[in-house]
Amino acid sequence: EMQLVESGGGLVQPGRSLRLSCAASGFTFVNYAMHWVRQRPGKGLEWVTGISWNTGAITYVDSVKGRFTISRDNDKNSLYLQMNSLRPEDTALYYCVRGSSFSLANDENWFDPWGQGTLVTVSS
Amino acid sequence: SYELTQPPSVSVSPGQTARITCSGDNLGHKYVSWYQQKPAQSPVVVIYQDNNRPSGIPERFSGSKSGNTATLTIRGTQPMDEADFYCQAWDSSTALYVFGTGTTVTVL
Numbered sequence: 346e347m348q349l350v351e352s353g354g355g356l357v358q359p360g361r362s363l364r365l366s367c368a369a370s371g372f373t374f375v376n377y378a379m380h381w382v383r384q385r386p387g388k389g390l391e392w393v394t395g396i397s398w399n400t401g402a403i404t405y406v407d408s409v410k411g412r413f414t415i416s417r418d419n420d421k422n423s424l425y426l427q428m429n430s431l432r433p434e435d436t437a438l439y440y441c442v443r444g445s446s447f448s449l450a451n452d453e454n455w456f457d458p459w460g461q462g463t464l465v466t467v468s469s
Numbered sequence: 470s471y472e473l474t475q476p477p478s479v480s481v482s483p484g485q486t487a488r489i490t491c492s493g494d495n496l497g498h499k500y501v502s503w504y505q506q507k508p509a510q511s512p513v514v515v516i517y518q519d520n521n522r523p524s525g526i527p528e529r530f531s532g533s534k535s536g537n538t539a540t541l542t543i544r545g546t547q548p549m550d551e552a553d554f555y556c557q558a559w560d561s562s563t564a565l566y567v568f569g570t571g572t573t574v575t576v577l
């Protein structure tokens with residue numbers, strides 16, 4: 346069974362940092378691009394960032410560019426999100442999501458499966 | 470930035486057909502996927518690449534597209550289908566993925 350398990354969320358003050366992790370199992374991790382998608386409380390889904398299978402391609406939504414860094418360790422079947430200079434508007438449930446192919450920039454891609462999410466709260 | 474617009478809500482009687490639309494510039498030339506999110510659960514893909522249904526998704530879910538509007542159709546809607554639904558596409562001009570504004574389907 347494919348599984349994605351996020352960890353690392355919590356309460357953090359504005360301006361501070363947090364690192365999210367995602368442990369993947371049940372599929373060949375290296376064969377897929379991976380993504381982070383967030384959902385602010387009571388709001389819709391927002392794609393945040395993605396990384397190709399070999400880290401050769403990485404993209405970010407404009408609102409996190411320069412503050413967030415996505416990375417992966419294919420030997421450990423793990424995905425990470427380093428979040429710096431956090432803002433209250435970064436408060437959200439962060440989902441780790443598998444892309445449907447190894448490629449990041451691909452019109453044919455969809456997202457499946459999704460993790461259960463880890464909650465990040467940015468507040469003083 | 471690229472935007473996908475959905476109606477905020479759709480109401481349907483049990484057994485009837487629900488249609489959820491998703492519109493965006495040049496959407497007719499992009500693949501669209503649809504996700505179902507039930508309360509307190511993670512999203513699940515129900516349609517990918519416009520009209521393909523993953524294994525395990527009931528046949529009552531189908532996808533179509535006409536011009537720049539994609540439609541998710543739920544035939545014979547059941548109470549268990551109550552959820553938020555999101556469309557999704559990839560914007561080639563920015564290389565970013567975009568989700569629609571979301572539609573709450575109520576079965577009453």
